[in-house]
Amino acid sequence: MKIIKAISEQLIIKELAQAEFEQAYPLVHQLRQALPLTDFLSVTAQMQGYRAFVLMDSDKADKIVAYAGFAEQLNLYEGRHIFVYELVTDEVVRSQGYGKMLLSALTEEGKRLGCEMLVLTSGLQRVDAHRFYENNGLTKTSFVFRKEL
Template identity: 35%
Template sequence: MEIVNLPAGDPHWDAALPVLQQLRTHLGAADLEAVLSSEAQRPSFFAAFEGGVCLGVCGWRVIANTSAGRKLYIDDLVTADSARSQGIGAALLEHAEDLARRHRCAVLDLDSGVQRHAAHRFYLRERLDIVSFHFAESLQVDE
């Protein structure tokens, strides 16, 4: 068996796309090309301040992938302990939604640790849905 990297334009895509479509039935060749030619996925941040005091921070990036196309992924969404339950998180999330629309994203997405019950109540209250399980494996990185 050979493992082949598949950059944009690789002729192996003629055979690989139909297999990928067994999982991502909505994915056409143009959709795949849009994912493969997407810009770098660097994190950006914004924060809420009042009188020079930071009340909350959001880290985000635009991602293109086969399951959602373009989406705004929130890496970090945190409200200062002293500012909780004052609408800061909702304001940050609303700003992220505005950014997602400006960046032509079809989805706003985030992961939340399974132990963060208060955060989960907040996300559900803010109309986010639980749409998947997230699986991860920690890997040893050679230095």
């Protein structure tokens, strides 16, 4: 694990190496409940540029309390941007500012990389998450449409 930012003596944001992703799986599973560990490890290893930041709390036995999976991307409509695939705080410690701290670290990383935007998608049913994103400076700009093949 590489330290990204020490927020306090108690709270540290670290970047996981691919070999360490399994440590974060219990938290990722809270968000992606249908995703087995083997698929999580296999798919993230294949994703172009996938990275993971975690927020660890030493008061909770160095437990990972928040997780962000993301990648730097480039496309025609967002330009160079950080795309956040997962942003999840442990359900037992939500609303304590952990997600905000991790989102701030992602914003700083995007700026460091020369990105113009931070982008994520969120399911329509996740009303509390939408409120969190809007309270932290993100705006709703589109819908995502899908079709099974």
